[in-house]
Amino acid sequence: MASNDYKKVTTHALLEMKQRGEKISMLTAYDYSFAQIIDDANIDVILVGDSASNVMAGHISTLPITLDQMIYHAQSVIRAVDRALVVVDLPFGSYQGNSKEALNSAIRIMKESGAHAVKLEGGAEVLESITRILSAGIPVMGHLGLTPQSIFKFGTYTVRAKEEAEAEKLRTDAKLLEEAGCFGIVLEKIPAKLATEVTKSVEIPVIGIGAGAGVDGQVLVLHDLIGLTKEFNPRFLRRYLNLYDDVKGAVESYIADVKSKDFPNDEEQY
Ligand code: KIV
Numbered sequence: 001m002a003s004n005d006y007k008k009v010t011t012h013a014l015l016e017m018k019q020r021g022e023k024i025s026m027l028t029a030y031d032y033s034f035a036q037i038i039d040d041a042n043i044d045v046i047l048v049g050d051s052a053s054n055v056m057a058g059h060i061s062t063l064p065i066t067l068d069q070m071i072y073h074a075q076s077v078i079r080a081v082d083r084a085l086v087v088v089d090l091p092f093g094s095y096q097g098n099s100k101e102a103l104n105s106a107i108r109i110m111k112e113s114g115a116h117a118v119k120l121e122g123g124a125e126v127l128e129s130i131t132r133i134l135s136a137g138i139p140v141m142g143h144l145g146l147t148p149q150s151i152f153k154f155g156t157y158t159v160r161a162k163e164e165a166e167a168e169k170l171r172t173d174a175k176l177l178e179e180a181g182c183f184g185i186v187l188e189k190i191p192a193k194l195a196t197e198v199t200k201s202v203e204i205p206v207i208g209i210g211a212g213a214g215v216d217g218q219v220l221v222l223h224d225l226i227g228l229t230k231e232f233n234p235r236f237l238r239r240y241l242n243l244y245d246d247v248k249g250a251v252e253s254y255i256a257d258v259k260s261k262d263f264p265n266d267e268e269q270y
Pocket of ligand 1: 047048050052186221
């Protein structure tokens, strides 16, 4: 079975893709319109990422976005999606306090948005929360490596786990997440060699962003891929469009047409 044959992508389907060596495609979406387009294009997984905090709201980090705001984005995405598995980020502050709070946050996302799974950042330090969410029957995806909710601890967005101690913790955390029952792990901005090793060491799918080609799938922020974000140019990003300039050009043409009284013409009115 090829991934396009799945009428609905499930966590089990992702496992099957890993087992037969088919790469998993994953992109972010935060609204109905883009979610509809990428689902129609047969993306496997849609992540309602807390990167909405940067991309949609203009914050400098993912920290300010709230649980209510994540649910709003997830509801909009879910309305558009027929096929993809929709995973929603638990935002900063909604799961680190204690496992009960984590479970309540995950339940709100699932109940109020209709999403299929949640993702949260961290390994051993959030294991209790992960276990409690899983015990309620909610699929959980882990996220290791560069975890943007900890950016003020890291200080920079540079590659993580280059030093052996951090690499070793990442290896251990990946195994812990698998043993706890996570259905997948995102690895962000770590050396490709380490990502390949971790991918081989676990049976669950590993999705990379800036983690090289040896992982089971790739995720990017849609707005980066289509060139709506202009300033963000990390080495791992492949841009397929330059929509910032295209949209700006279209708006400039519209303004010129309005000013010159070219728009609307005789056919564009009643
Ligand atoms: O929020 C997000 O967009 C993410 C991806 C970078 C994986 O977590």
